[in-house]
Amino acid sequence: xxxxPVLLLSGILFTACTKDNPGTTPDKSCEAxxxxxxxxxxxxxxxxxxxxxxxxxxAENSAQIVAGWSxxxxxxxxxxxxxxGSPIGIPYVVVCNNQAAVAVVxxxxxxxxDPGPYPIPLDAPIEGxxxxxAHVIAVDVDNKKLYELYSxxxxxxxxxxxxxxxxxxxxxxxxPDGWTSADAAGLPIFPGLVRYEEIVKGEIDHxxxxxxxxxxxxxxxxxxxxxxVNSTGGANSLPMGARIRLKANVDISGYSATNQVILKxxxxxxxxxxxxxxxxxxxxxxxxxxDNDDLRKLGAIKGSDFEVVKF
Numbered sequence: 001x002x003x004x005p006v007l008l009l010s011g012i013l014f015t016a017c018t019k020d021n022p023g024t025t026p027d028k029s030c031e032a033x034x035x036x037x038x039x040x041x042x043x044x045x046x047x048x049x050x051x052x053x054x055x056x057x058x059a060e061n062s063a064q065i066v067a068g069w070s071x072x073x074x075x076x077x078x079x080x081x082x083x084x085g086s087p088i089g090i091p092y093v094v095v096c097n098n099q100a101a102v103a104v105v106x107x108x109x110x111x112x113x114d115p116g117p118y119p120i121p122l123d124a125p126i127e128g129x130x131x132x133x134a135h136v137i138a139v140d141v142d143n144k145k146l147y148e149l150y151s152x153x154x155x156x157x158x159x160x161x162x163x164x165x166x167x168x169x170x171x172x173x174x175x176p177d178g179w180t181s182a183d184a185a186g187l188p189i190f191p192g193l194v195r196y197e198e199i200v201k202g203e204i205d206h207x208x209x210x211x212x213x214x215x216x217x218x219x220x221x222x223x224x225x226x227x228x229v230n231s232t233g234g235a236n237s238l239p240m241g242a243r244i245r246l247k248a249n250v251d252i253s254g255y256s257a258t259n260q261v262i263l264k265x266x267x268x269x270x271x272x273x274x275x276x277x278x279x280x281x282x283x284x285x286x287x288x289x290x291d292n293d294d295l296r297k298l299g300a301i302k303g304s305d306f307e308v309v310k311f
Contacts, residue, residue, distance in 0.1 A: 034092075034195070034197050036094050036141045037141060037190075038197045039141075041169070041170075042169055042190070042206065043170075043171075043191065044172055046172070047224075048224040049188075049192075049206050049207065050206065053243055053268070053269060053309050054248065056245075056310065057310045058308060059308040059311060061235070061236055064236040065237060065308045066303055066304065066306060066307065066308060067236070068215075068216045068233075068237060069212060069213075069216055069279045069303040070303040070304040071302060071303060072279045072280045072302065072303045073280065073299035073301060073302050073303075074298040074299055074301045074302075075280060075281045075298070075299060076284060076295040076296070077278075077281040077282060077283055077284065078090070078193075078194060078282075078285060078286055078290065078295075079284075079286065079292040079295055080286070080288045080289065080290040080291070081288070081292065085129065087286035089127075089193075089283070089284050089285045090135050090283055090284070090285060090286075091125035091126075091127060091137065091285060091286060092137035092138065092139060093121065093124045094138075094141055095120070095121070095139070095141070096140070096141065096142045097140065097142035097143050099121065099138075100119065101119045102117050102118060102119070102120060102121075102122060102157075102158055103117050103158040103159070104117060104118050104149070104158065104160075104161060104164055105159070105160045105161075106162070107151075107160055107161065107162055108162035108163060109162055109163035112163060112178075112179040112180050113161075113163045113164045114166040116164070118138065118147045118159065118164065119140055119147065120138040120147055120159060121138075122154050122157065122159070126152055126153070130153055133151065134150070134151045134152050134153065135148065135150060136148070136149040136159070136161070137149075137182075144168065145166060146166065146167040146169055146188055146191075147165075148164065148181065148182035149161035149164045149182055150163045161182075163180055164182060165181035174224060176226070177226060179226050179227060180227040181226070183209075183274050183275055184227065184240065184276060185226070185240035185241055185274045186227030187224065187240075187272070187274050189209065189283070192206065192207060192208055192283060193208075193284050194282060194283070194284030195284065195287075196285065196287035196289050198261070199261050199289075203264075204261055204262060206265070206269055207243060207265075207269040207272040208262070208265060208266065208270075208271045208282050208283070208284075209275075209282065210244075210272070210273060210274065210280060210281060210283065211274065211277030211278060211279070211281045212276070212277070212279045213276070213277075213278065214231045214232055214233075214276050215231070215233055216233050216237050216238065216279060217229065217231035217239070217276060218231060218238060218240075219231050219232075219233075220240070221239050222239050222240070222241045222242055222311045225239070225274075229275075239273070240274070241272065241274075242308065242311045243270040243271065243273075243311070244270055244271050244306045244307065244308050244309065245267060245270035245306065245307060245309055246266035246267045246270075246301065246306055247267075247307055250267075250305045252264070255297065255298075256297070258291070259294060259298055262298065271306075280303055282298075
């Protein structure tokens with residue numbers, strides 16, 4: 001599931017809070033912008049997504065696991081502008097409690113999806129403009145809920161999606177064991193995205209979503225992931241939900257202020273394995289303020305600069 005090309009592409013970020021009909025001009029009584037998603041706590045303080053792993057013990061076979069992708073460099077799978085006609089990254093919208101809910105028809109994994117309707121505007125951006133994984137994400141900042149769709153499209157004034165998941169951002173309750181989500185690991189996507197609003201804030205306070213090739217992933221998962229994939233990795237590979245972290249002694253002083261925010265998060269919160277894809281690709285949201293040339297400099301950080309947190 002969700003075995004995709006090397007780039008995850010997306011639509012445009014915007015805010016949508018409408019009182020009556022989704023997909024219309026935002027209601028002026030709703031002032032929430034993308035920054036509003038940074039002003040709410042994403043899961044309780046003791047949630048795994050908020051855990052500092054900078055001093056957590058290492059997996060006994062950390063070196064053997066890293067050897068499989070040690071030569072790969074970090075690739076920011078997000079940026080400004082477009083790639084092959086689509087903005088680069090996974091988009092999201094911020095909605096309010098007056099956003100109308102829309103019916104969702106699940107086409108593939110309905111038995112593992114949270115039923116609709118979802119308060120996602122019909123004109124919400126779709127990753128890759130509908131190609132690739134075609135994720136759609138809405139953050140309800142009033143009700144502290146996260147709504148995510150996979151392989152989504154709009155038809156007959158409703159959403160169609162292969163799967164969907166709803167996350168209560170004020171709860172540690174996990175979705176059912178073995179269920180997928182809009183992501184292969186059964187994880188939420190939004191909490192793992194690198195977002196430009198976080199750069200403005202000066203801190204990324206969560207692990208960053210990343211991918212590895214199929215043969216480097218075990219057909220297994222660890223907390224907080226809920227779903228395994230049809231992968232082929234052995235004992236010296238990572239299960240879904242596993243964390244890696246940038247070694248504390250890696251010198252990041254020569255990087256831009258933007259990249260230092262990203263790299264500091266890699267040291268403190270690490271990266272969380274969420275999907276099959278190109279090795280060491282990290283996920284983020286598109287934004288015209290990203291400097292793509294600067295983001296490419298993250299490629300100097302190699303797999304050998306990481307270590308595996310015990311899982």
